[in-house]
Amino acid sequence: MNDTGSPARNQFCFRIRHSEKGMIQAPGPGVFLSEGHPEEVPVGKIIDRRSFLKIAGTGLGAGALYQVGAAAGTGPHGMALVDLLGRQNGERVTPFSFVQFSDTHVGFDGPPDPLGTRAFEQAVAEVNALPRQPDLVLFTGDLTHDSEKEGEALARMKRFQEIAAGLKVKNLKFVPGEHDAGLDGGTRYRTVFGATYYAFDHRGVHFIGLDNVSRGKPVVGPEQLAWLRKDLARFGPSAPIVVFTHRPLFDLKPEWEWYTGDGDAVMNLLAPYDNVTVLYGHIHRHHAFQDGHARHLAARSLIFAFPDPALTDDKKPAPFDKGAPFRNLGIRRLDLAVQGERPVLGVEEVELSSREFAGTVGIQQFLKGEIQL
């Protein structure tokens, strides 16, 4: 961010030169323009107009900050395109940012993490410190750690709400994880947080929260699939869609329960749409996966990290490092790249450094521009 609170690096801007028969031209990969300071950029890559909108993300160590830009609106043709897509999709896309938190596990007190809720609280503070506040915050499950002690599960949900209420942004959206809703079918969760799955529109982007935990097994289930089919029916293929859920919707590591049994059915319903991003948690580590038109991104946890499943068969949390208590929290930057004729997002990780037990300095350096990405 710059001093005026404008996104300095992370917003994708396509300078539209002209459009013809549904095709527009966009700059090459990795082009970032400071808001209010448009620059001429080389034009060359041709993209389908339906994919002109992309989502950029920057990890805060605490989650991920995403910025949505419809920078096509930088000229008369671009504005016409934005208007056209707005009419097709029901609402015109306008730039905004949002944050993803995941796996806060409020109430967890076992090894390897002696921090309790401190990482969560720190994350709240980091987001509150952003010069320009996000429009909304998505929580992708395991808000609390399960407890069968009388009254404890509810107390943990209330504690979660207290911490989350510390966010300046008040537009908070939740989906459950299995630790919130797996033992009672989501009954308590619904009482405290509301529906386990739902959809809403925000500035031209359609958000869909999916529940793949409350049936006990890692499935969405036929009722929710029917609901999703109906929900999507009003949108054209150009609609930008963000799905947020807890478990991955693809087979990431089935033997670690990193999958959703009917994830393929969900993705088949989303297949007609050209601009789909799936945000999830559960795996307690960053992961990016491109599946055709859809991008799947996992956020880190705020309690502990799991190891890379490609390196070990043993699903044990990473050991706690007192010298770097927020280790595995880092900055995630997503860059525009090009595969063939289509722009896609690349992911770059920058690990934060910690100077003291209760705080990270890396994010502050990042905000001040001391870390050059």
Added chain:
Amino acid sequence: MNRTSLAITLALLACAWLPGRAQADPKVIPITAKRFEYSPKEVRLKKGETVTLVLKSEDVTHGLFCRALKIDSDITPGQETRVTVTPQKEGDFIAICNNFCGGGHGNMKLKFIVQ
């Protein structure tokens, strides 16, 4: 055919039938689930040999899931669940509980060793 010949013929038919019957009945392997472990923790199978897993739960609803062996079954307390498996390749395969059963659920697993 006199009685002796009939008896011999029936005896021979029975001998021919019994081994076939024995082959048709898969080996039965009982597996018990309770929070947060299976008993036994390891099960040895032979490649190409069909077996029947008989699954029981001692407490809550569990699951038994192993993508490689095409197992995906709930284990409901108070009832017996039978799953037929014919391993197609050798190796060690981890099966997990995929029905959330509490805090130790994430480490509830069983190893199938196929030889």
